[in-house]
Structure formats: structure tokens, C-alpha cells
Amino acid sequence: MGKGFFIRKTVGIVGIVLAAGAIATIIALSVVYSQEKSKNNENEVKPTGAVTTPVPTTEPSNEPWDQWRLPQTLSPQTYNVTLWPRLQPDATGLYIFRGLSSVVFRCVEKTNLILxxxxxxxxxxxxxxxxxxxKPAPIIESIVMHTKTQYxxxxxxxxxxxxxxxxxxxxxxGELADDLGGFYRSEYYENGVKKxxxxxxxxxxxxxxxxxxxxEPAMKAVFHITLYHDPATVALSNGVKQFEQIVNITVDDTFVTRTTFAPTEVMSTYLLAFIVSDFGxxxxxxxKLQIRIFARQEAINAGQGEYALSVTGTILKFFEDYYNVPYPLPKSDQIALPDFNAGAMENWGLITYRETALxxxxxISSNGNKERxxxxxxxxxxxxxxxxxxxxRWWNDLWLNEGFASYVEYLGADKAEPTWNIKDLIVLNDVHRVFAxxxxxxxxxxxxKEEEIQRPEQISEVFDTISYKCFCIFTTNFLQQTYLDHFKFxxxxYTDLWEHLQRAVDSSSSTPPRSVQDIMDRWVLQMGFPVVTINTETGQITQEHFLLDPETKPDRPSEFNYEWFVPISWTKKEAAQPLYWLFDDNWVxxxxxxxxxxxVNYDNENWERLLNVLQTSRQSIPVINRAQIIDDAFNLAKAGIIETTLALRTTLFLASETEYMPWESALDNLDYFYLMFDRTEVYGPMQTYVGNKVEGLFDYFTRLTNWENLPPGHTDQYNQVNALRVACSTGNENCTTLVKTWFEQWMENPNVNPIKANLRSAVYCSAIAAGGxxxxxxxxEMFEKATVASEKDKLRAAMACASEPWLLNRYLKYTLDSNKIRKQDATSxxxxxxxxxxxxxxxWDFVRAxxxxxxxxxxxxxxxxxNLINGITKRFSTEFELQQLIQFRDDNAHIGFGSGNLAIQQSIERTTANIKWVxxxxxxxxxxxINPL
Structure with a gap:
């Protein structure tokens, strides 16, 4: 029995309720964005006449240049940076950029070393x-380049x-390489011409x-950026264009334009951006705020930037009101790049995106593309x-940035698309997925701790599911009155957050039983989350650390003994509002x-009552909670807390369910069963069961839309896709006939695609899987010809559905050729x-080799x-696969795994748990x- 607390049957309120002035709840969610970075190319540009520097030092020591963090002896104030990127290769075939930079810094502590x-x-x-x-400046005695620590x-x-x-x-x-990091080059073709x-x-x-x-993020400064570029191109940076010479000047016998930008606000280096292109x-x-959308001229001409432009102003205005702080810049530029490893990047005033994200x-684009x-x-x-x-201040608190943004993105999107009820999708898109x-x-x-996040690959590893999809919920009053205003620029x-939240709490009319830090540190400083068990017979409520494999032990101890302050709300049958007490005869x-x-876990009797209400009057339970019951039950079963058959019984009601959230929750959880059993005798009966359940949903959308029209609601459109995808994958003949017919019609007339945009991903995959x-x-061929990025993505994913091993092997080889599959898309x-x-x-063989x-x-x-390591190992469920995974780890230890180190460890743990579960x-x-009851 885990540590917990007892509540009498007739009482029932649990948790900490903070004052009305400010409420903070930390919730970990899942990864939406795979914000990815590339390692720098190993080759250095060695121009003629370069200054010779001493051989780099590599031996570790206690010297400051062998430490990963900068000493606090110098503080930058302003930079003047001038760059000239060459968009044509030099005689050696390299693309390069030349630059000059001056940084003004203040000496905080006396030192004879500039790092x-x-x-x-x-x-x-x-x-x-x-x-x-x-005083005159000291004479420079020597300069040493330390390649390991990059000083x-x-x-x-x-x-x-x-x-x-x-x-x-x-x-x-430097080299303007195609490595997708730093100052790099992106290439594309327009009308047959390479750009x-x-x-x-x-x-x-x-x-x-x-x-x-x-x-380093704490080393903020003001940046003055100047770019030299071809007169036929446009230069962009964080600041507004301040001056552009009308008359071209000559540099190295090349005519260029010199564009100077207004100085930035005080900002961190990681938010800098500068771009040269011939985009429209x-x-x-x-x-008076200038909002611009940049993209390939062909995409702009086709109107592909119109939707982004239409929602940006609405969202910016919403955030101005939400934060009660005016947008701090005179412009908001957003640009779609053909090659971009991240989903998007929040560079101040010049946000960069993958084309599919803007x-x-x-x-051609689907409802899902629009939501993205x-x-x-x-x-x-x-x-x-x-x-x-x-x-x-440092990357160990990345969650403070990303967690908050990952929550309020739903608020901003809801303002732009108020009919979608998009805030409900936080549970499916984020909460359920991070739980895993x-x-x-x-x-x-x-x-x-800061000392645990030092090297670049460790910093990259922080950009994961947990950091991105925690979210902090603050009241508007808290934001506008204290935090942003106090810390601007x-x-x-994270403790600054608690301090300012505590001030808001202290100024309110009620006094909470615990301090903000007492409550929140339990969510921030210890890993994991609790499972709360409610016994409706005794009124006892307990909590314990939830682990998918209870036999494993956390990698790190917790000073809080894996206990959390958990605010609990519950409802009972026919209750109009959530109540805070229990009744013996009703479900809870x-x-x-x-x-x-x-x-949440319950006693067996309450589980049976919930299963019964799902079957007989599911509308009594909110849609979100119908999804939650399924997800909780399946994961409690994986952890051995309840019977697996109980979890499976939560899907029985789906035969009559038409709402998206319960269906998506069930399909997400049944996907684990497919991963574990699609190579075993379980597969056939499972296919039959799922096919029987989805038949009603497929027929529902056939009657509602005849597969020619869009369903009325945002999530209904998603569920229409689910109905088609699952019906086809489980062998529904009507579905198979539909997708084959559509795909054949397209093959007969490639210039006219008869497949509805929302259905294309499912249809492409089903048709390719059934074909050859x-x-x-x-x-x-269609992938190579496509000019809309979202269409290319659909086709790229669908080609992985092929049933012929030789086709898939050929496709794997394509991922090593950036002329076929862009580097940004190789791992996915x-x-x-x-x-x-x-x-x-x-x-698996391909990646190992x-x-x-x-x-x-x-x-x-x-x-x-x-993502790559987790993606290729998620089906592992045998002792042989576990040993292969361990061998892979050991054989490549000398090469390393970079930001995948934790993923290797998690994959081994997950595989071990899968073996036990199977x-x-x-x-x-x-x-x-065979006999579902």
C-alpha cells in the first residue's frame, strides 16, 4: 500500500486549493514538436591566408577552457555582426560565408583570459x-581554439x-553547410532552377x-546585424530593415547589396536569425504592427501563406491581452523554409518554420494540417x-519556456478557431502521451540541476517530451502584475516563478495550507506522477508513484518520497456539477x-459500475472522461494494478460510440496490443474484434457523409479518418473497395486527384499496403512532383506502408540520399x-548497420x-530483441548516441517491461x- 491519505465516506475533498489571485498546477504532457537539431559538419573551412592557431587542446583539466560553462568574468553588452553568405559554391565546391564581428563586453572580475x-x-x-x-587594452599573448568545448x-x-x-x-x-544548424543553407528547385x-x-x-x-542564454546583449547579399535577394533579421544601399557596392569584384537592420532588444544569442533568399x-x-509571411515565391503565389497571415494578428492580439504586455517589437515576420530540422523556432521577430508548419x-491540406x-x-x-x-537562465529550466508555451498555444489557437473546441484535445494530444x-x-x-546539463548533447537531450509538454497554468492577474513585468529583458x-506566485497568493483573501514552493517543488523536482486509488466502499484514498513496470526502481531518489499534492474532483451518477463527497450506491x-x-484507480465494484454506465448511458460521462477511463484502465493493466481483461472491456461500448476522443484513446492503447501481438496468433482474433467495433463507425460516416462531404465538427473530421483507416486495416471490404477505386482513378489521371484532402493519408497508406x-x-513520382509540403509529407509517410520488403529496403536507402529524402525528414x-x-x-538492421x-x-x-531510437525499438518484446538492443548500445559506445542516450536507456527498460507483460x-x-465479454 502506497503512502496516502484517508477520507471519510461522507466527506471527500482532497487537495490544495490556492487563493483566487493565482493558481499554479504543473502537468506533464507529451511531445508534439520534435524540435530537432543537427551536429556540425566535421570539416572546417580553411581559407587562404587564415591565421594559424595553436593545436587544439583535448586533455581534460580544471582550466576554464576545459569547462562547459563560461566563467562569469565577462558580460557582453552589444555586438556588431556583418555577414556575407555566398549562395554559389566556390572553386572547391564549398558554400561559405565571410564575417566580421565586434563585441563590446564589460569586465565583471579581473582576468587575463577571454573565453x-x-x-x-x-x-x-x-x-x-x-x-x-x-586604460589601454592588454596585449594579446596567444589564441588557442578548443574544439571540444568550442571556445x-x-x-x-x-x-x-x-x-x-x-x-x-x-x-x-565558415561553411554554409547543409547540416541544418547555425548559419546553414537550404536548397530547393523552382521551375527547374536550383535555389x-x-x-x-x-x-x-x-x-x-x-x-x-x-x-549562453543568460549572456543577453543588443545585436546590430548587417548582411551583404546578391541584389536579387532579400535579407531578413530580427530587427526591421533600417538601411539598404540603393547603389550597389563592389566587394571582392562581386556586386552586393548591404542591408543594415535596426538594433535588437536585449536578447539571448539562441534567438538570433538572419536569412537571405529570393522568397516572396x-x-x-x-x-502599426507589420506582419509578414515569407515563403518560396511559388508557394506565396499559390496562396499558401494566406491562412497563417489571417490568424497571426488575432493570436498576437490575444496574447497582448492575456499577458497584459504589448508586443515588444515593431514587426512579426514568419518564414517557411524547405529545410528545417525543428518544427519551428521562436527567433524574436523572425520566426522560422518547416513548410508544413506554416x-x-x-x-490539398487536411484539417489536421490546419490545426498543426x-x-x-x-x-x-x-x-x-x-x-x-x-x-x-540556463537550459535545465527549459520546461519553464516550453511547458508554458505548449499550454497557451491551445488558448491562442482557440481564439483563432473558436468553433473547434481545441482546448479539449490537450488531453489526447499531450496528457495521455506524456504519461507513457x-x-x-x-x-x-x-x-x-544546472551541473547535470552541461555539454551540447546534454542540452539537446533536455528538449524532450517531459520538458516540452509540462505546462504551467497561471491566472492572467499573476502574469500581468508581476512576473513578466519584473523580469522583462x-x-x-524556476524559483523566481514560485516567489512571484507566492506574492499573488499572499495578497489574496484566503491563505493556503501550504506554500506555493511546497506544492510545486513536488511536481518539478521529482520525476513521475501518482496513481490515486479511490475505494468507494471505505472512502479511503491513497496515492503512489505510478510506474509501468512496478519492479523497476527510479534512477534517482526523491526527497519528497514520491508523494504529490493532488487536487481531486469527482462526480457521481446524475450529478450536475462535480461533488466532493461519496454515496454508497452510485458510481464515482x-x-x-x-x-x-x-x-485514477477504483475498487472493483466501482469499475464494474463505470463499465455498465459506459454500455448503457455513456452520455452520463463527459466525453473527455470516456477517453480518460480507457487510457487509465489500459495503463493500470500494463502496470499490473488491474486485470488486462478489465481494460479491454472499456472498449466494448465503442460499437455505438461516434465521438472522436474515446475512439482515439482506444486506438492509441490498442496500438500497444498490435505492437506486442501482430507477429503472434493473437493478431487474427484482435483484428476481428477491432473490425467488428469499427464497423458501426464506418457505417455512421457512410450515412453521414457518403465519403464525399466533410462532417460538421472539427473532431468529427478526425473520427471520419479513423473510421476509414481502421476499417481498411481490419479488412472491411467496402472500405478496401473505396480506397482502391480512388487510388486507381488517380493513377489513371495523375493531374486530377479524386481523394479528399482529409482522407489522403489513410487512403494512400491503405492503397500502397494493398498494392505493389x-x-x-x-x-x-507524385511525391517528387508535389509542390505543397503537406502533400509531400502524406506521400512520404504512406510509402512506408508497403508490404513488399524489397520496396521498404529500397526506401530505407533513400533516407541516406538528401537528394531523395531531405535530411530534415530522414529519421521520421x-x-x-x-x-x-x-x-x-x-x-532495425538498417540503423545498426x-x-x-x-x-x-x-x-x-x-x-x-x-525519436529514432524509440521509434525503431517500440515493438521489441522478446529476450532476443532485448539482447540485440543491449549489444547495439555496447557496440556503439565508442561512437555515442548524442541526444539519444536517455532513449537507449528507456528503450531497454521498455523492452524489459514488454517481455514481462507479453x-x-x-x-x-x-x-x-476470441470470446470478448
Whole structure:
């Protein structure tokens, strides 16, 4: 029995309720964004005439240049950065950029060492140091490049004077590589002509690849950016264009335009952006604020930026009101890039996106594409205040930025699309999915210690499910009165949050029984979450740390003994509002509308009553809670807390259910059964059961839409897709005939696609799975011709549905050729192939055989490594597969796993749990699917 608390049968209120002035609840959610970064290319540009520097030091020591964090001796104030990216290769075939930079910094403590980040840059002129005070600057004695810690160490003959300011000037050259990090190039073809874009992705530690800088989030400064570029191109940066020479000047016998931008606000290096392209744009002005959407000219001409433009102003205005702080910049530029490893990046005033995250085509893009665009726009615009205006001091508190933005994105999207009821989807999109990660013993707290997050790959690893999809819910009064206003243009740690929240609580009329820090530290400083068990017979309520494999032990101890303050709300049969007491004769349901981050278990009698009400009067239970009951039951069963057959019985009512959320919850959980059993005798009876349940849903949408019309509601459109996808995958003949007919019609006339936009992903996958080389090759041809990014994504994913192993093997090889599959899409394509039962062993063999190449090509800092490792191992459920996974870890230890280190550990833990679960449940599950009761 876990530690908990007792509540009498006739009472029943549990939890901590803070004062009305401010409420804070930490809830961990799931990953929506796979914000990914690439490792820098191993090759350095070595221009003629470059300054020779001493051989890099590699031996560890206690010297400051062997530490991963900058010393606090210097504080940057302003930068002047001039860059000239070449959009044509030089004689050696390299794309390069040249630059010069000066940084003015103040000496905080006297020192004879200047440490500044510089990665893959070659100095073409000896750096110079100038004093801005009354004393002359010390003479530079030597310069050493430390490639491991990515420092340029400038040793001085004398010490800098504390309190004085100095200016460091550098000239350098770097490669404008295609590695998707720092200052890099993106390529695309338009009307058969190759186009090159010079663009940036600085987060988290790649500004140092563009120019020497103090590349830590707390090292804020003002940036003056100047770009040299071809006269036929347009230059963009964080600030507004301040000056552009009308008459071209000559540099190295090349005519260029010089564009100077207004100085930025005080900001962190990771939020910098500068782009040179020949993109087109559309714009509007709202209350003197300039809003622009940039993209390939072809996409702009096709109107693909119109939807983003139409919602941006609404969302910005919403956040101004929500924060009660005006938007702090004079412009809001958003740009869609053909090559971009992240989903989007909140660069202050110049937000960068994947094309699928910003561009929408009314005829081709789906309802899901539209939702993705509006939520990601809202997420990035939320950061313009929470993250950019007020910034974390160090990456261990990333959740403070991303968790909040991941919550309020739903509020912003709801303002732009009020008929969607999109806030309800937080539970499905986020809460349920993060539970799976946070229920592992190898999970981690929201906030780690600073010393645990040091190296670039460790920083990249922080950008995971837990950090992104925790969310903090604050009242508007709290935000507008204290936090943002107090810390604007500055940095914070999470305890600052508690302090300001406590002030709001203290000023309210009621006094909470615990301090904010007492309550919230339990959610932030310890990993995991509780399962709350309610005994309706005795009134006893207990909590314990929920682990999918209870036999595992958390990797780290907790000073709070894995106890949480849990606010509990519940309802009873026929109750109009949630009540706080129990009645003996009625069913009880806790965590109404899933407002708390915990799972709920009941005594057997109450479970039976809930199962009965689902079958007989499901409308008595809110839709969100119908989904919650299913998700809780399946995961409690995986943990061995309740019987697996009880969890399966929560799906019996689906035969008459037409709402999206319960169906999606059931399908998400049944997917685990498919992963465990689609290579066993359980598969056939399971297919029959699921096919029988979905038949009613398929018939419902046939009557409602005849597969020609859209259902009326936002989530109804999603459920229509579910009906088609699952009916086809379980062998429904009417469904199979539909998708084959549509796909054949398209193959006969490639210029006219008869398949409705919402249904394309499901239809493409089903048709390719049922077809052969002819269908696959046609899809590849359409993929190559597609000009809308969302359509390319649908086809790219669908080609992984093929049933022929040789087609999938060929497709895997394509992922190593960026001319076929863009680098940004390589790992997700491999994961899609691994999701196919035929392709999983092929993908596993492929990744093992090519790990060294993949690791070097995509980099130790790439966020996609954790997704890749988890994606290719999620079906593992045998001792043989476990040993292969351990062997893979050991064989590649010398190469490393970068940001996938934790994913390896989690995959081993997950596989171990899968083995136990299959052994204990396979026979029972088979019997139940044969005779479901």
C-alpha cells in the first residue's frame, strides 16, 4: 500500500486549493514538436591566408577552457555582426560565408583570459582588443581554439580591469553547410532552377557557428546585424530593415547589396536569425504592427501563406491581452523554409518554420494540417513574451519556456478557431502521451540541476517530451502584475516563478495550507506522477508513484518520497456539477475533464459500475472522461494494478460510440496490443474484434457523409479518418473497395486527384499496403512532383506502408540520399518504416548497420536521435530483441548516441517491461479476443 491519505465516506475533498489571485498546477504532457537539431559538419573551412592557431587542446583539466560553462568574468553588452553568405559554391565546391564581428563586453572580475564560443569558424585576421575606458587594452599573448568545448581562448599578457568595457574584433570564414544548424543553407528547385537560401537555427548552442559569441542564454546583449547579399535577394533579421544601399557596392569584384537592420532588444544569442533568399511575401498591418509571411515565391503565389497571415494578428492580439504586455517589437515576420530540422523556432521577430508548419493549401491540406499550423503559430508567438522577453537562465529550466508555451498555444489557437473546441484535445494530444514516458523509471524531473546539463548533447537531450509538454497554468492577474513585468529583458530560474506566485497568493483573501514552493517543488523536482486509488466502499484514498513496470526502481531518489499534492474532483451518477463527497450506491468518477496530472484507480465494484454506465448511458460521462477511463484502465493493466481483461472491456461500448476522443484513446492503447501481438496468433482474433467495433463507425460516416462531404465538427473530421483507416486495416471490404477505386482513378489521371484532402493519408497508406511496385512507384513520382509540403509529407509517410520488403529496403536507402529524402525528414521516414510490421526488422538492421554514418551525418546534438531510437525499438518484446538492443548500445559506445542516450536507456527498460507483460498476458488476451465479454 502506497503512502496516502484517508477520507471519510461522507466527506471527500482532497487537495490544495490556492487563493483566487493565482493558481499554479504543473502537468506533464507529451511531445508534439520534435524540435530537432543537427551536429556540425566535421570539416572546417580553411581559407587562404587564415591565421594559424595553436593545436587544439583535448586533455581534460580544471582550466576554464576545459569547462562547459563560461566563467562569469565577462558580460557582453552589444555586438556588431556583418555577414556575407555566398549562395554559389566556390572553386572547391564549398558554400561559405565571410564575417566580421565586434563585441563590446564589460569586465565583471579581473582576468587575463577571454573565453568566447567559436565553433567551425576560421579566423582570417588576428583578433584585436580595444579598451573603451581610460586604460589601454592588454596585449594579446596567444589564441588557442578548443574544439571540444568550442571556445576561442584569448590569453592576455595583463589582466582586464573590473568595471571597464572592451571591444573584441574578429574576422572569420565558415561553411554554409547543409547540416541544418547555425548559419546553414537550404536548397530547393523552382521551375527547374536550383535555389539556395542562407538561413539560421541557433537554438540551443549553434550561434557560435555563425560568429564568435558568448553563447549562453543568460549572456543577453543588443545585436546590430548587417548582411551583404546578391541584389536579387532579400535579407531578413530580427530587427526591421533600417538601411539598404540603393547603389550597389563592389566587394571582392562581386556586386552586393548591404542591408543594415535596426538594433535588437536585449536578447539571448539562441534567438538570433538572419536569412537571405529570393522568397516572396504577403503582409498586413494591424495597429502599426507589420506582419509578414515569407515563403518560396511559388508557394506565396499559390496562396499558401494566406491562412497563417489571417490568424497571426488575432493570436498576437490575444496574447497582448492575456499577458497584459504589448508586443515588444515593431514587426512579426514568419518564414517557411524547405529545410528545417525543428518544427519551428521562436527567433524574436523572425520566426522560422518547416513548410508544413506554416503553409496551407485549401484544396490539398487536411484539417489536421490546419490545426498543426494554428497551434504551432500560437506556440511560437507565445514565446515572444514568455521565453524571449523573459528568458531562462540556463537550459535545465527549459520546461519553464516550453511547458508554458505548449499550454497557451491551445488558448491562442482557440481564439483563432473558436468553433473547434481545441482546448479539449490537450488531453489526447499531450496528457495521455506524456504519461507513457513519465511512467518509466528512467524518466526525469522537470527541472534538473544546472551541473547535470552541461555539454551540447546534454542540452539537446533536455528538449524532450517531459520538458516540452509540462505546462504551467497561471491566472492572467499573476502574469500581468508581476512576473513578466519584473523580469522583462532579463533571465529567470524556476524559483523566481514560485516567489512571484507566492506574492499573488499572499495578497489574496484566503491563505493556503501550504506554500506555493511546497506544492510545486513536488511536481518539478521529482520525476513521475501518482496513481490515486479511490475505494468507494471505505472512502479511503491513497496515492503512489505510478510506474509501468512496478519492479523497476527510479534512477534517482526523491526527497519528497514520491508523494504529490493532488487536487481531486469527482462526480457521481446524475450529478450536475462535480461533488466532493461519496454515496454508497452510485458510481464515482474522479479527475473530471482531466484537470489533474494523475491516473485514477477504483475498487472493483466501482469499475464494474463505470463499465455498465459506459454500455448503457455513456452520455452520463463527459466525453473527455470516456477517453480518460480507457487510457487509465489500459495503463493500470500494463502496470499490473488491474486485470488486462478489465481494460479491454472499456472498449466494448465503442460499437455505438461516434465521438472522436474515446475512439482515439482506444486506438492509441490498442496500438500497444498490435505492437506486442501482430507477429503472434493473437493478431487474427484482435483484428476481428477491432473490425467488428469499427464497423458501426464506418457505417455512421457512410450515412453521414457518403465519403464525399466533410462532417460538421472539427473532431468529427478526425473520427471520419479513423473510421476509414481502421476499417481498411481490419479488412472491411467496402472500405478496401473505396480506397482502391480512388487510388486507381488517380493513377489513371495523375493531374486530377479524386481523394479528399482529409482522407489522403489513410487512403494512400491503405492503397500502397494493398498494392505493389506499381502503386509505390506512382506514389514516389507524385511525391517528387508535389509542390505543397503537406502533400509531400502524406506521400512520404504512406510509402512506408508497403508490404513488399524489397520496396521498404529500397526506401530505407533513400533516407541516406538528401537528394531523395531531405535530411530534415530522414529519421521520421525511418521511424515510419519501423512502424510497419514488415519494415520494423528491416529498419532495425538498417540503423545498426549505418549507425556511425547516421550519427556523424545528423550529429550528436540532433533532437531526432531520441525519436529514432524509440521509434525503431517500440515493438521489441522478446529476450532476443532485448539482447540485440543491449549489444547495439555496447557496440556503439565508442561512437555515442548524442541526444539519444536517455532513449537507449528507456528503450531497454521498455523492452524489459514488454517481455514481462507479453509473458503474463498473451494467453489471457487471446482468449478474450476470441470470446470478448
Amino acid at each position: 568566447i564560443h567559436s565553433n567551425k569558424l576560421n579566423m582570417t585576421l588576428q583578433p584585436t582588443l580595444t579598451a573603451l575606458g581610460s 576561442m581562448a584569448i590569453h592576455l599578457k595583463e589582466e582586464l580591469t573590473a568595471g571597464e568595457s572592451y571591444e573584441l574584433y574578429t574576422e572569420f570564414v 539556395v537560401v542562407a538561413t539560421t537555427q541557433m537554438q540551443a548552442t549553434d550561434a557560435r557557428k555563425a560568429f564568435p559569441c558568448f553563447d 511575401f504577403i503582409e498586413q498591418n494591424i495597429d 503553409l496551407y493549401d485549401e484544396e 499550423i494554428v497551434t504551432i503559430i500560437a506556440h511560437e508567438l507565445a514565446h515572444q513574451w514568455f521565453g524571449n522577453l523573459v528568458t531562462i 514516458i513519465d511512467a518509466l523509471a528512467s524518466s526525469h524531473p522537470l527541472s534538473s 532579463n533571465n529567470t530560474v 468518477l474522479a479527475n473530471i475533464n482531466v484537470t489533474g496530472y494523475y491516473r 511496385e506499381k502503386e509505390w512507384n506512382f506514389a514516389w 521516414t525511418i521511424i515510419s518504416i519501423a512502424s510497419n510490421v514488415v519494415g520494423q526488422p528491416l529498419a 549505418n549507425w556511425e554514418y547516421i550519427f556523424k551525418q545528423y550529429g550528436g546534438g540532433s533532437f531526432s536521435f531520441s 509473458k503474463n498476458n498473451q494467453e489471457t488476451v487471446l482468449e478474450w479476443f
